[in-house]
Amino acid sequence: MKTLFEKIWEKHVVQTIEGGPSILYIDRHFIHEVTSPQAFNGLNKRGIKVFRPNQVVATADHNVPTLDQHLPIKEELSRVQVDTLKKNCAEHGIELYGLGHPFQGIVHVIGPELGITQPGMTIVCGDSHTSTHGAFGSIAFGIGTSEVEMVLATQCLMQSRPKLMRINIDGQLNDGVVSKDIVLYILAQITASGATGYAVEFAGSAIRSLSMEARMTICNMSIEMGARCGMIAPDQTTFDYIQGRRFAPQGEDWEKSVAYWQTLFSDEGAAFDTEINIKAEDIEPMITYGTNPGMGIGVGGHIPGLGEVEEKEKPSFEKSLAYMGLQPGAAIKGTKVDYVFIGSCTNSRIEDLRLVAGFVNGKQKAPGVEVWIVPGSKQVEKQAIEEGIDKIFEAAGFILRQPGCSACLGMNEDKIPAGKYCISTSNRNFEGRQGPNARTFLASPLTAALAAITGEVGDVREYWKN
Incomplete structure (x- = not known):
């Protein structure tokens, strides 16, 4: 009997260091203009290239203006960072959705909407809210700049396995209550450090009733509880959302993918270190x-x-x-x-x-x-x-x-x-x-x-x- 987290984690462990962390294989690496320049600089100093550029996706989001994007960026630091991202992606053969590209946007928005984010994956980005992608039944977490360099160089990362928490929310949500209220309510109950050191799975009938976009909101803010990541088991809602998106599997590959994705849930009786139960009716x-x-x-x-x-x-x-x-x-x-x-x-x-x-x-x-x-x-x-x-x-x-x-x-x-x-x-x-x-x-x-x-x-x- 295994939890959703354990099923994905164990499938991605390359090697476990005795008494230490595991070397984890990373399926998808998202990068942006703020935390990638130092990582590329480290690679260039060592004279090495990105190991698997096809598994890296780049976009400009943090420092971009939101008016007159066709004009040069006024703030010098922002302009330098965006230009540096362009240069690094060109040199290392990485797909960049920069300003003016029809796929440009916030990294944690474009991954799901393009069908890049899929169940069962390990996903990282030099941004704490990478936990958003866990809404699809993936292990997704933010990493530091030195770790960005490590993943670019090896497509692997050293990670200690977190403890496991499940937060069950059952019942019917009241009128006017949406997913942001759910996650703010959880935070008010357990505090901003209440899930420190845990991977959190959100479950229960109220969670299953949510759309994918609503689920992303909840997993996005799991990091605000101190969690390493947040995740929700994939279901038909997940599959319907992904199907037909640009980078989603197609044809026979789609059928095979869904067959695997349907195995991604916490088995009945699987052990969590901590469980919390919340009534949906209590949330306002x-x-x-x-x-x-x-x-x-x-x-x-x-x-x-x-x-x-x-x-x-x-x-x-x-x-x-x-x-x-x-x-x-x-x-x-x-x-x-x-x-x-x-x-x-x-x-x-x-x-x-x-x-x-x-x-x-x-x-x-x-x-x-x-x-x-x-x-x-x-x-x-x-x-x-x-x-x-x-x-x-x-x-x-x-x-x-x-x-x-x-x-x-x-x-x-x-x-x-x-x-x-x-x-x-x-x-x-x-x-x-x-x-x-x-x-x-x-x-x-x-x-x-x-x-x-x-x-x-x-x-x-x-x-x-x-």
């Missing part, structure tokens, strides 16, 4: 109030009072609230917001944009609120335009920008000004994450859309049927 629309993703509450709730916080946690708790300009015990509903950002590798897929468009159709954004909608890829952007979603956004006063990581992180031109509040569908609310002294509330696309219309944090359930 969530929002963060602090400076780590585990500091979250239901939108109708209140920020914990000092008496509700453990003594050892009080200094960091008070520091966090001071940064956010919030008070212990206060309600968060009704807090005014200045910016709304809908995008990032967490929530920038076509399903997210459709959800927002359906909610805001015929409505106008609140005065004084700036709204940025950033599609996760050129394909998402194209689909949004073909479906008329861009026109709905335009009529509401929103800006549909071009693909990139954008305001998820303060590495490009899309920064939130100091002291301003942004309700964001991204994955991190650390100090300065969206720009120096920017203040971030993490929430679902629905909750963010509501804030764009009302100008404040609200409960989408009150508007759900309107």
Whole structure:
């Protein structure tokens, strides 16, 4: 009896060092402009080429502008990094989906939508949110720059096997509750370090009821619990999503692949080091109030009072609230917001944009609120335009920008000004994450859309049927 993780891990172990880590074979390696230059520099210094370039996929996403992408990049560091990626990919024969390419986009969006991400794979990238790909029943995790170099050189990686955790979510989700609320709820329950050292499998009827895009949101944020990776067993929903995509298996290969993928589940009675059970009915629309993703509450709730916080946690708790300009015990509903950002590798897929468009159709954004909608890829952007979603956004006063990581992180031109509040569908609310002294509330696309219309944090359930 084996878990899903064990089945994939054991199939990819090349060698285990006695008393130490395993050498793991890597099926797919995604790279981008931020964490790859030093790795290529290391290869070049040693005079070696990329071992298996056909298993490496590159795109530009973190530092790219999301307006006027046809023009030269203004920020010098960003321009140098993107140019360096072009040069390195050309020298080493790696496929690059750079600016202007119809497949360009956020690395964790383009892998699944192109059919590159498949069940049973080992997948790595020099980016912590590589865990997104685990939604397909793969072992996917972020790696450091020296490890990027190791995989480029050998297609293998030394890794210690993590402990195993399963989080079961059973039952029926309430109206207005989406996958982002599920993962923020889990984080609020177990904290931002609650899964440290674990590979986490998400299971249960509520998980099985989700679309692939919703599953990706949950696995994306497993890293925010401290997990090494997150994963969901593939099923018919998975197979239907992959079938017919550009790099998906075809014909006889498709039949063989599905036959293997159908074996990828945790056997009944398989052992996990830790199991957590959650009732779907207990989850409500969530929002963060602090400076780590585990500091979250239901939108109708209140920020914990000092008496509700453990003594050892009080200094960091008070520091966090001071940064956010919030008070212990206060309600968060009704807090005014200045910016709304809908995008990032967490929530920038076509399903997210459709959800927002359906909610805001015929409505106008609140005065004084700036709204940025950033599609996760050129394909998402194209689909949004073909479906008329861009026109709905335009009529509401929103800006549909071009693909990139954008305001998820303060590495490009899309920064939130100091002291301003942004309700964001991204994955991190650390100090300065969206720009120096920017203040971030993490929430679902629905909750963010509501804030764009009302100008404040609200409960989408009150508007759900309107």
